[in-house]
Amino acid sequence: MPDPTFDGAIKAIGALEILAAIGLVLPWATGIAPVLTRWRRWARCC
Template identity: 70%
Template sequence: MNLALWIVAGLLAAAYLFGGGGKLIMPKEKIAAFGPSAKWVEDFSAGTVKAIGALEVLAAVGLILPAAVDIAPVLVPLAALGLVMIMVGAAITRIRRHEFKFMVVDLVYLALAGFVAWGRFGPESFIG
């Protein structure tokens, strides 16, 4: 179970580091040009898109770094819960925009982040 949690956390960290970093460095118009799955940025200001990117990068770091250096490992499940909240917002945005096909990926990310939060708060906690 511990190995599965590390693998899922690592994959999530890589995905959110890449995705959040892209939101931080690219203008929202360029993000929207990636295709129909990225049109959600049209509903938000450039500052909001950058803030979402910053939160994703922070969560990616929080999924790995605290446990890897054994400093405040309780931040790992908290980072995972943060990602769950981000993905709930993403799913709500998809529902509002009637983009149900793209929402499937958001729900997969939500489930994976929820798995890490559950596992690190519960049976494979770094504390105790």
């Protein structure tokens, strides 16, 4: 039988991941607080 505490923790982590993704995309999509998503030419990914 699965542990209900473990299931709740997994669901909470999943919900937090979704909220974090929204928090990264929403300022860029709406133009609110552009300093959070400002792209720099010298910044390199990875």
